[in-house]
Amino acid sequence: MSKNQVPYKIYLSENEMPKAWYNVRANMKTDHRPLLNPATLQPAKLDELEAVFNTECAKQELNDSDEYIEIPDEVRSFYKMYRPSPLVRAYCLEKLLDTPARIYYKFEGNNTSGSHKLNSAIAQAYYAKQQGLKGLTTETGAGQWGTALSMACGYFGLDLTVYMVRCSYEQKPMRKTLMSTYGAKVIASPSDTTEVGRRILAEFPDNTSGSLGTAISEAVEVAVSSEGKYKYSLGSVLNQVLLHQSVIGIESKIAMEKVDEYPDIIVGCAGGGSNLGGLVSEFMHDKLTGKANPYIIAVEPMSCPSLTKGVFAYDFCDTGKVTPLAMMYTLGSGFMPAPSHAGGLRYHGMSPIISQLYHDGYIDEARAVSQTDVFDAAVKFARVEGILPAPESSHAIKVAIDEALKCKESGEAKTILFGLTGTGYFDLYAYEKFLNGTLTDAPPAEEALAKSEGDIPKI
Amino acid sequence: MSKNQVPYKIYLSENEMPKAWYNVRANMKTDHRPLLNPATLQPAKLDELEAVFNTECAKQELNDSDEYIEIPDEVRSFYKMYRPSPLVRAYCLEKLLDTPARIYYKFEGNNTSGSHKLNSAIAQAYYAKQQGLKGLTTETGAGQWGTALSMACGYFGLDLTVYMVRCSYEQKPMRKTLMSTYGAKVIASPSDTTEVGRRILAEFPDNTSGSLGTAISEAVEVAVSSEGKYKYSLGSVLNQVLLHQSVIGIESKIAMEKVDEYPDIIVGCAGGGSNLGGLVSEFMHDKLTGKANPYIIAVEPMSCPSLTKGVFAYDFCDTGKVTPLAMMYTLGSGFMPAPSHAGGLRYHGMSPIISQLYHDGYIDEARAVSQTDVFDAAVKFARVEGILPAPESSHAIKVAIDEALKCKESGEAKTILFGLTGTGYFDLYAYEKFLNGTLTDAPPAEEALAKSEGDIPKI
Numbered sequence: 001m002s003k004n005q006v007p008y009k010i011y012l013s014e015n016e017m018p019k020a021w022y023n024v025r026a027n028m029k030t031d032h033r034p035l036l037n038p039a040t041l042q043p044a045k046l047d048e049l050e051a052v053f054n055t056e057c058a059k060q061e062l063n064d065s066d067e068y069i070e071i072p073d074e075v076r077s078f079y080k081m082y083r084p085s086p087l088v089r090a091y092c093l094e095k096l097l098d099t100p101a102r103i104y105y106k107f108e109g110n111n112t113s114g115s116h117k118l119n120s121a122i123a124q125a126y127y128a129k130q131q132g133l134k135g136l137t138t139e140t141g142a143g144q145w146g147t148a149l150s151m152a153c154g155y156f157g158l159d160l161t162v163y164m165v166r167c168s169y170e171q172k173p174m175r176k177t178l179m180s181t182y183g184a185k186v187i188a189s190p191s192d193t194t195e196v197g198r199r200i201l202a203e204f205p206d207n208t209s210g211s212l213g214t215a216i217s218e219a220v221e222v223a224v225s226s227e228g229k230y231k232y233s234l235g236s237v238l239n240q241v242l243l244h245q246s247v248i249g250i251e252s253k254i255a256m257e258k259v260d261e262y263p264d265i266i267v268g269c270a271g272g273g274s275n276l277g278g279l280v281s282e283f284m285h286d287k288l289t290g291k292a293n294p295y296i297i298a299v300e301p302m303s304c305p306s307l308t309k310g311v312f313a314y315d316f317c318d319t320g321k322v323t324p325l326a327m328m329y330t331l332g333s334g335f336m337p338a339p340s341h342a343g344g345l346r347y348h349g350m351s352p353i354i355s356q357l358y359h360d361g362y363i364d365e366a367r368a369v370s371q372t373d374v375f376d377a378a379v380k381f382a383r384v385e386g387i388l389p390a391p392e393s394s395h396a397i398k399v400a401i402d403e404a405l406k407c408k409e410s411g412e413a414k415t416i417l418f419g420l421t422g423t424g425y426f427d428l429y430a431y432e433k434f435l436n437g438t439l440t441d442a443p444p445a446e447e448a449l450a451k452s453e454g455d456i457p458k459i
Numbered sequence: 460m461s462k463n464q465v466p467y468k469i470y471l472s473e474n475e476m477p478k479a480w481y482n483v484r485a486n487m488k489t490d491h492r493p494l495l496n497p498a499t500l501q502p503a504k505l506d507e508l509e510a511v512f513n514t515e516c517a518k519q520e521l522n523d524s525d526e527y528i529e530i531p532d533e534v535r536s537f538y539k540m541y542r543p544s545p546l547v548r549a550y551c552l553e554k555l556l557d558t559p560a561r562i563y564y565k566f567e568g569n570n571t572s573g574s575h576k577l578n579s580a581i582a583q584a585y586y587a588k589q590q591g592l593k594g595l596t597t598e599t600g601a602g603q604w605g606t607a608l609s610m611a612c613g614y615f616g617l618d619l620t621v622y623m624v625r626c627s628y629e630q631k632p633m634r635k636t637l638m639s640t641y642g643a644k645v646i647a648s649p650s651d652t653t654e655v656g657r658r659i660l661a662e663f664p665d666n667t668s669g670s671l672g673t674a675i676s677e678a679v680e681v682a683v684s685s686e687g688k689y690k691y692s693l694g695s696v697l698n699q700v701l702l703h704q705s706v707i708g709i710e711s712k713i714a715m716e717k718v719d720e721y722p723d724i725i726v727g728c729a730g731g732g733s734n735l736g737g738l739v740s741e742f743m744h745d746k747l748t749g750k751a752n753p754y755i756i757a758v759e760p761m762s763c764p765s766l767t768k769g770v771f772a773y774d775f776c777d778t779g780k781v782t783p784l785a786m787m788y789t790l791g792s793g794f795m796p797a798p799s800h801a802g803g804l805r806y807h808g809m810s811p812i813i814s815q816l817y818h819d820g821y822i823d824e825a826r827a828v829s830q831t832d833v834f835d836a837a838v839k840f841a842r843v844e845g846i847l848p849a850p851e852s853s854h855a856i857k858v859a860i861d862e863a864l865k866c867k868e869s870g871e872a873k874t875i876l877f878g879l880t881g882t883g884y885f886d887l888y889a890y891e892k893f894l895n896g897t898l899t900d901a902p903p904a905e906e907a908l909a910k911s912e913g914d915i916p917k918i
Contacts, residue, residue, distance in 0.1 A: 007473045008539040014466045080467040081551065081845045092540065110569045112847045112882070154842045174633075174887040178847065181838060181890050379640060383613045386540045388571045388637065423571070425884040428633040431640050 003102060003261070009086040010255040017076070017084055020068035022246040022281045024353060025239060027288040031064050032356035033327040036314060041459060044324045051224055052323075053240075054231045056127035060240040069243060071123075078122045078155065082111035083247065087255035088420075092384040094404070101407035103400060104261070105420040106252045106279065107387065112178075115344075115390065115422030116275055117148035117235050120244035124233045125152035134229040135159025137222045139189065139215030141271075142344035142392065143168055143175030144422055145235030146186070154182035159230070163189040163218040165346070167209035172426050189215035196221050196320035204336070212272075212347045213333050217320025224322075236272025237317060237326070237351050245278025252417065253282040263294045263417035265403050269395040270298040270307065270366070271344050273351025279419040280363075287362055294417075297403075298358065298366045299395040301374070302443040304337040306330060306350045307366035309449060312359055314459040315349060325459065328355040331444075332452030338442030341371065341430035342391040348452070367399055370441040374398050375434035378424070390422040391430055462561060462720070468545040469714040476535070476543050479527035481705040481740045483812060484698060486747040490523050491815035492786035495773060500918060503783045510683055511782075512699075513690045515586035519699040528702060530582075537581045537614065541570035542706070546714035547879075551843040553863070560866035562859060563720070564879040565711045565738065566846065571637075574803075574849065574881030575734055576607035576694050579703035583692045584611035593688040594618025596681045598648065598674030600730075601803035601851065602627055602634030603881055604694030609641035618689070622648040622677040624805070625669035631885050648674035655680050655779035663795070671731075671806045672792050676779025683781075695731025696776060696785070696810050704737025711876065712741040722753045722876035724862055728854035729757040729766065729825070730803050732810025738878040739822075746821055753876075756862075757817065757825045758854040760833070761902040763796040765789060765809045766825035768908060771818055773918040774808060784918065787814040790903075791911030797901030800830065800889035801850040807911070826858055829900040833857050834893035837883070849881040850889055 025031055034043035049058035060069065071079070090103040108116035128136055135158045140146025146162040153160040162184050169176060169188040176186045189210050190197040196217040201208065216234070223232035235241060256262060266283055268276035276298055286292040300307055306329045315330040317323040328349045335348040350358075357363045371391075378394035380401070381387070389397060400418040407414050424431065433439040484490055493502035508517035519528065530538070549562040567575035587595055594617045599605025605621040612619040621643050628635060628647040635645045648669050649656040655676040660667065675693070682691035694700060715721060725742055727735035735757050745751040759766055765788045774789040776782040787808045794807040809817075816822045830850075837853035839860070840846070848856060859877040866873050883890065892898040 008536075009473075011470055014468075077467075077550075078845075081547075088540075091536075112841065112845055114884075118845075151842075151845055155845075174884075177887040177891040177894070178884075180894055181841060181847065181887075183842070382571065382640060383610075383642070386537075386571055386577075386610060386614075388640065425573075425633075425637075428636040428640075432636040435636070435639055 006089045006259040008091060009088050010258055011086055012084040012251055012254055014080060016254060017079065018071065018247050018250040020070050021243045022250060022285060023063060023066055023069055023243050024281060024284055025064040026067040027285060028356065029288065030356060030360055032352040035324040035326055038316065038321065038325055052220060052232050054128045054131050054133060056130070057124055057240045060243055061238060072126060075123050075126050082118065084251050085110060087252055090385055093381060096380065096384045097401060097404050097408065099404040099408040100411060100413040101404040102413065102415045103404055104256065104417045106248055107420045108248060109387065109420065109423035113144055113148035113151055114425065115144035115148065116245060116248055116278060117145045118151060119247050119278065120235060120241045120274065121148035121152040123244045125149065125156050125158055128158060128231060129156040133158065133231055136233045137161045137219040137230050138233045138235065139163040139212060139219045141165045141168055141212045141346055143172055143426060144344055146179050147175065148235065149233055150179040150182035150184035153184065160184040161222060162186045163191065163215040165189060165210040165212060165215050171429055175426050189218050191218060194218040194221045196322060200319065207336055211319060211336055213319030216318040217322050220318065220322050236274035236347070237349065239353060241274050242277035242351060242353050245274050246281035248278035248419065249281030249283055252279065261415050262292060264414040265295045265297065265416045267297045267299060267396045267400045267403065267416065267418040269345060269392050269419065269421065270300050270350065270354065271392065272347045273354035275419050275421045277351055277354055284357065284362060296363045297399055298354065298363055299399045300366060300368050301342050301345050301395060302368045302370050302441060304346050305368040306348060307358060308368045311453060311456065312355060313456050315456050317349060325457065326352045328352045329358065330456060331449060332455040334455045335452035338444065341427060342395065344392040345395065369395055369398050372434065372439055372441055375431065375439060377401050388424045389420060390424045391427050393421040465548045465718040467550060468547050469717055470545055471543040471710055471713055473539060475713060476538065477530065477706050477709040479529050480702045481709060481744060482522060482525055482528055482702050483740060483743055484523040485526040486744055487815065488747065489815060489819055491811040494783040494785055497775065497780065497784055511679060511691050513587045513590050513592060515589070516583055516699045519702055520697060531585060534582050534585050541577065543710050544569060546711055549844055552840060555839065555843045556860060556863050556867065558863040558867040559870060559872040560863040561872065561874045562863055563715065563876045565707055566879045567707060568846070568879065568882035572603055572607035572610055573884065574603040574607065575704060575707060575737060576604045577610060578706050578737065579694060579700045579733065580607035580611040582703045584608065584615050584617055587617060587690060588615040592617065592690055595692045596620045596678040596689050597692045597694065598622040598671060598678045600624045600627055600671045600805055602631055602885060603803055605638050605643070605645070606634065608692060608694065609638040609643035612643065613641035619643040620681060621645045622650065622674040624648055624671060624674050625667055630888055634885050648677050650677060653677040653680045655781060659778065666795055670778060670795055672778030675777040676781050679777065679781055695733035696808065698812060700733050701736035701810060701812050704733050705740035707737035707878065708740030708742055711738065720874050721751060723873040724754045724756065724875045726756045726758060726855045726859045726862065726875065726877040728804060728851050728878065728880065729759050729809065729813065730851060731806045732813035734878050734880045736810055736813055743816065743821060755822045756858055757813065757822055758858045759825060759827050760801050760804050760854060761827045761829050761900060763805050764827040765807060766817060767827045770912055770915065771814060772915050774915045776808060784916070785811045787811045788817065789915060790908060791914040793914045794911035797903065800886060801854065803851040804854065828854055828857050831893065831898055831900055834890065834898060836860050847883045848879060849883045850886050852880040
């Protein structure tokens with residue numbers, strides 16, 4: 001097939017859909033260092049993780065040996081409702097940019113949660129149901145994860161309480177309604193419903209816009225104090241999440257093979273790492289086993305630059321310091337990003353797997369981009385490709401465009417793959433600000449970074 | 460293939476996508492009566508229609524002889540960005556209902572306009588561009604059509620002015636932003652930017668929530684007074700729109716054939732008729748030519764019951780009485796529906812093609828349903844099928860569920876096809892009302908109906 005006869009959208013058939021998730025840890029040269037129990041500073045064991053997560057997910061969290069883990073039939077059935085997601089050849093964007101590059105994106109937004117988050121939500125809810133739990137607790141930033149887990153819990157008849165970062169809660173009331181439609185209870189965080197919430201409200205009376213770190217603390221507190229009826233569920237950062245999200249990359253690789261393509265460059269936005277980790281999965285497998293060497297770029301917002309400005313150290317996963325410590329790139333668990341419109345990228349840390357891969361050079365580059373540049377790319381993309389992208393996804397669009405323009409300059413016909421993680425239907429207040437010129441960039445001051453990094457425990 | 464081995468989603472490949480639209484008028488036993496010039500009451504001729512519409516669309520409006528009309532290459536290319544849309548087997552809904560019926564829906568919401576409206580928008584914009592027009596004017600109710608035409612005009616670099624029914628404009632500010640993102644200018648209707656708007660504001664000072672009929676008057680006025688630079692574009696009712704929307708039914712039929720199915724019952728929501736007309740296209744072809752006889756149900760809201768409570772008569776297509784007259788089921792062009800959340804179904808009239816087919820018994824039944832029943836069905840559907848449906852689409856869901864439950868009672872394994880026209884991401888204020896119990900039904904009083912029908916001209 002000529003490279004320009006590739007269809008606009010490449011779908012797998014149902015029986016080509018992955019039957020197993022890919023566990024990158026089985027192939028990592030240096031595994032990431034283990035989670036530590038915050039009380040003992042010893043590696044967290046299964047029973048400690050089980051206090052927080054459902055048992056199967058706790059096991060997956062610790063699994064560093066099985067290359068592939070079977071996807072349960074009920075999860076595969078649910079996947080079939082909205083997967084396989086299309087791999088799209090961005091012909092119209094290529095034309096707009098007048099680039100010799102061939103641009104592909106894996107579009108994960110064609111489901112009501114609006115993003116890739118459903119891939120892990122349905123798995124976590126399934127295992128919770130199997131275990132006989134009453135329900136789950138979680139946090140949400142942009143609202144995509146909360147919506148996804150609401151859908152998943154609604155499907156399996158589980159209760160769900162969502163702590164939603166307050167600035168998102170206020171900017172996106174419709175997200176709350178959407179979660180309620182699927183039966184979830186949604187609480188703005190920081191809240192007075194938890195000890196940690198009350199403590200943070202008292203400590204930072206002037207900054208109640210919240211953060212993912214705080215919302216995590218609240219959701220974990222509710223789960224661990226429920227006498228085992230509820231467990232906590234997290235939409236990013238964790239090994240289990242990257243495992244479930246590997247469907248993105250597995251499908252992408254099969255779809256690209258169908259049209260005889262392989263990416264030279266892979267671009268993914270990175271907040272906690274769920275999308276980037278999922279997108280690169282089988283490509284990273286190739287890289288770790290020496291079969292191929294795609295150039296991988298992690299894109300983050302200047303306002304929350306964990307990879308580009310953070311340090312690689314053990315730190316708490318939450319602001320309230322109730323979770324295990326993870327070895328990761330972190331800005332410090334007390335870091336409070338300026339209100340930013342890419343709510344899904346406002347996390348102080350980064351997936352330990354992604355952190356280790358970046359530290360070891362398997363993720364080739366991290367790039368921080370400004371919010372106005374991101375929205376400029378988003379609007380360009382929307383007008384020619386017909387999809388209104390989420391601000392998070394638009395970070396990847398921005399860098400994919402930059403790389404395609406470099407190809408224009410050099411004349412190279414590189415193959416670029418990026419992850420279009422979701423849609424921006426609930427982010428139109430931010431688009432409105434961009435269109436009327438009131439959207440600003442908010443990189444953190446060096447002093448603020450130094451201060452929050454000063455909080456990182458010395459381990 | 461066993462009927463229960465059908466995949467969850469049935470896609471056509473790109474080269475199976477239709478190359479021509481189906482023009483049902485070529486096969487209708489009784490063609491619908493022609494549009495009349497409101498000044499002369501004589502059938503509107505091409506040059507009169509060209510004063511309002513672009514030339515190619517005006518020709519299509521009058522074409523009653525060509526069974527198939529080729530889809531231009533540029534329109535097909537655009538279609539490939541978001542089509543073919545999936546035909547979905549609603550396994551989870553079937554399980555919830557415990558019905559022997561096999562339920563399929565054609566999902567048109569996987570594009571940023573959120574609905575099927577893009578199918579006609581891109582065609583109308585293409586022809587306008589070909590003719591060298593500067594831009595288009597239009598109206599929008601729920602906002603789906605306005606968004607679709609914004610995307611289409613943005614793609615071809617055409618100006619667009621959208622008159623948006625004021626109650627929608629106020630309930631859905633994000634719709635306005637979305638249209639602006641694609642470069643459109645959005646004005647709440649009735650407005651003081653047109654003569655007809657000012658007149659209606661003066662006549663109904665207490666009812667400024669607006670109606671599609673009024674917004675149409677405003678958009679037409681701007682187009683016809685632009686010295687040919689702008690033409691008007693309409694997203695429903697017209698023959699040309701049903702022509703373009705025929706892709707829905709053509710694709711549906713091919714997809715059903717792939718899994719050896721044919722619908723016993725076809726259910727579509729009907730406001731102006733664009734979705735129902737599109738959905739039934741090739742199935743109606745079979746019916747008109749005696750090849751098959753699916754039972755076709757048009758579903759409308761009790762609050763705007765043109766087929767079930769209207770009269771079949773010549774009437775104006777707009778409230779300001781500036782458009783040609785159409786022979787159709789109508790509640791009277793002055794009918795002001797109570798503020799309803801299915802903004803796309805608030806039109807006083809009905810497509811002349813749909814009206815004639817209903818009058819002649821080819822559309823077997825029209826059914827009016829209440830808003831609370833519709834939202835109840837919508838939430839049920841969302842929880843098991845994972846898609847938050849638009850209120851308009853949910854009218855079809857409600858009746859599809861009712862029919863499937865009848866099958867449960869009778870034990871019949873009927874095949875039901877319904878049109879899931881779009882998503883409800885911009886309708887969450889209405890879901891919120893439903894969830895908190897403040898959503899009400901608003902069937903019009905008999906006196907109000909009698910009064911507005913009294914306005915219908917005696918022709």
